[in-house]
Amino acid sequence: MSTRYVIVGQGVAGIAAAEAIRAADAGGHITLLSDDPHGYYSRPGLAYYLTGEISRAHLFPWREAEFTHLRLQRVQGQASVLDPAGHRLLLSNGATLPYDRLLLATGSAALRPTLPGIDLPQVVTLDNLADAERILGLARKAHSAVVVGGGITALEIVEGLREHCRRVHYLLRGERYWGNVLDEAEGRIVLDRLAADGVQVHTHSELAAIEAKRGRVASILTASGKRVPCDLVAMAIGVAPRAELARAAGLQVDRGVLVDEFLRSSAPDIYAAGDVAQVYDVRAGKALLDTLWTAARSHGDAAGQNMAGGSLRYVKPTPLNVTRLAGITTTIIGSVGFGRDADLVGIARGDSELWRQLGQALVAEDEHEVNRLRLLVGPTTLIGAVLMGDQRLSRPLQRLISEQTDITSIRAQLLAPNAPLAALLTRLTEGFR
Amino acid sequence: MTLRDLLQRDRARRTTLVTGQVTPEAGRCVQCGICTYYCPINIDVRRHAWLGEPVQESHCLTCGECVARCPRGVLHFERIELFQP
Numbered sequence: 001m002s003t004r005y006v007i008v009g010q011g012v013a014g015i016a017a018a019e020a021i022r023a024a025d026a027g028g029h030i031t032l033l034s035d036d037p038h039g040y041y042s043r044p045g046l047a048y049y050l051t052g053e054i055s056r057a058h059l060f061p062w063r064e065a066e067f068t069h070l071r072l073q074r075v076q077g078q079a080s081v082l083d084p085a086g087h088r089l090l091l092s093n094g095a096t097l098p099y100d101r102l103l104l105a106t107g108s109a110a111l112r113p114t115l116p117g118i119d120l121p122q123v124v125t126l127d128n129l130a131d132a133e134r135i136l137g138l139a140r141k142a143h144s145a146v147v148v149g150g151g152i153t154a155l156e157i158v159e160g161l162r163e164h165c166r167r168v169h170y171l172l173r174g175e176r177y178w179g180n181v182l183d184e185a186e187g188r189i190v191l192d193r194l195a196a197d198g199v200q201v202h203t204h205s206e207l208a209a210i211e212a213k214r215g216r217v218a219s220i221l222t223a224s225g226k227r228v229p230c231d232l233v234a235m236a237i238g239v240a241p242r243a244e245l246a247r248a249a250g251l252q253v254d255r256g257v258l259v260d261e262f263l264r265s266s267a268p269d270i271y272a273a274g275d276v277a278q279v280y281d282v283r284a285g286k287a288l289l290d291t292l293w294t295a296a297r298s299h300g301d302a303a304g305q306n307m308a309g310g311s312l313r314y315v316k317p318t319p320l321n322v323t324r325l326a327g328i329t330t331t332i333i334g335s336v337g338f339g340r341d342a343d344l345v346g347i348a349r350g351d352s353e354l355w356r357q358l359g360q361a362l363v364a365e366d367e368h369e370v371n372r373l374r375l376l377v378g379p380t381t382l383i384g385a386v387l388m389g390d391q392r393l394s395r396p397l398q399r400l401i402s403e404q405t406d407i408t409s410i411r412a413q414l415l416a417p418n419a420p421l422a423a424l425l426t427r428l429t430e431g432f433r
Numbered sequence: 434m435t436l437r438d439l440l441q442r443d444r445a446r447r448t449t450l451v452t453g454q455v456t457p458e459a460g461r462c463v464q465c466g467i468c469t470y471y472c473p474i475n476i477d478v479r480r481h482a483w484l485g486e487p488v489q490e491s492h493c494l495t496c497g498e499c500v501a502r503c504p505r506g507v508l509h510f511e512r513i514e515l516f517q518p
């Protein structure tokens with residue numbers, strides 16, 4: 001009898017797992033379940049859909065032919081109960097899916113604070129395509145929008161709204177933007193750029209209530225009593241793994257579903273991958289969360305291979321994101337900050353817990369207008385880097401940091417005052433492509 | 434742009450055309466689709482990025498639109514030896 005694989009989640013982790021399973025098991029029966037009616041699409045692409053840089057149709061990477069080729073049975077529905085002992089999954093429509101191996105690839109979901117007015121229909125978060133469409137629909141009619149939160153998603157929403165609304169307000173609790181990943185100067189560059197683009201940045205402004213008139217959002221009130229009129233409020237205060245199924249089934253769950261080096265959960269034949277999985281990180285010496293597309297893909301791929309009988313030990317690559325912050329292309333890699341950020345509860349999207357695990361390191365910096373490079377220099381290797389603007393060093397830095405290249409030969413020069421960082425790194429990486 | 438600039442650009446493009454191909458680095462790609470969206474001749478560049486395979490389609494113009502538009506530096510031109518033994 002062929003093996004029955006059930007994959008809960010049709011995001012990139014689920015898709016990568018399905019590909020890996022099919023490559024190893026031509027005869028297995030693969031079911032891909034999703035509670036998102038739009039199926040598989042690029043979540044990072046939603047940011048460019050909001051700004052109008054790509055069309056809706058271009059969010060979908062796969063054509064029908066690719067699904068058919070892999071012989072995947074796609075089911076739309078919500079998993080409501082996982083029964084590890086009975087090896088079956090119950091759906092909210094009453095259906096039952098028996099499995100031999102199951103993958104939890106349920107992703108993560110935006111958090112909402114408890115505040116007066118939070119349930120008003122014009123208060124939005126950005127998790128999926130339906131949210132993006134809701135935001136676009138509201139933004140086209142709105143005069144003024146308020147964005148609250150931090151990390152990449154807050155800025156992506158700000159940028160998207162900027163294309164459609166006359167006034168966009170961005171509220172920060174403290175003085176700094178993303179203070180546990182970016183340093184003060186980087187945060188300042190971002191906020192200055194937003195202000196130059198016409199965004200009203202309000203620092204030291206904690207959201208206290210959302211006020212309505214005739215059932216619609218009319219304004220927000222800050223803790224210090226400032227009132228900002230608006231028709232739309234977007235919240236991006238962080239995400240949490242969608243681990244409820246696993247938790248209720250008695251699996252070991254910390255912030256996410258805990259997995260071993262084979263991506264196996266604590267229950268037999270159940271694996272986890274992607275945003276929902278909390279995976280051991282050798283650099284930090286503990287299990288951490290990532291909300292990164294490429295991390296989710298690589299988890300899914302490894303989990304899929306192991307579900308189909310492989311025994312691949314997964315080693316987490318150094319978390320990397322190349323993203324746009326207020327229009328400035330920025331690479332974040334390795335450990336670059338520490339502590340908490342007042343605007344985020346936990347982790348944001350396109351984010352990694354490792355980025356905030358910086359221990360002892362010296363800092364080397366180089367800055368020309370919006371081009372800025374910050375290196376976190378360890379005893380013999382680079383621990384992390386933030387590169388804003390010119391991205392020529394992005395790829396070499398990724399290799400230097402992920403391969404833990406010995407930098408002893410240039411370390412003292414890197415740390416000298418006004419060191420020409422780019423030239424020094426280029427010399428070291430000349431052999432790289 | 435002066436005529437000389439134009440000619441130089443054209444020469445650079447011809448050189449790329451005969452010796453370069455667009456090569457992706459799958460480990461950076463988030464499948465956002467911008468490359469495919471902007472390809473003037475509708476090559477599904479994103480699919481190549483997913484598979485980590487160079488765009489070898491003979492009708493690729495090597496115009497560089499996808500390389501320049503990719504917000505994450507996934508794509509670059511790689512030299513190819515045309516006359517391999």
Ligand SMILES: Cc1cc2nc3c(=O)[nH]c(=O)nc-3n(C[C@H](O)[C@H](O)[C@H](O)COP(=O)(O)OP(=O)(O)OC[C@H]3O[C@@H](n4cnc5c(N)ncnc54)[C@H](O)[C@@H]3O)c2cc1C
Nearest residue numbers: 009010011012013035036043079107274275291292293350
């Ligand atoms: C706006 C935005 C911008 C982003 N930007 C970046 C970026 O710049 N760089 C980057 O690396 N990453 C970025 N990300 C994050 C990246 O998209 C995620 O890390 C990635 O999608 C995670 O993949 P996944 O497969 O784990 O989960 P998801 O893609 O979230 O998929 C989860 C799937 O599980 C399904 N599901 C969940 N629960 C159930 C259930 N009970 N029953 C049935 N189905 C269920 C959902 O329907 C969905 O199909 C961004 C995300 C968003 C939303």
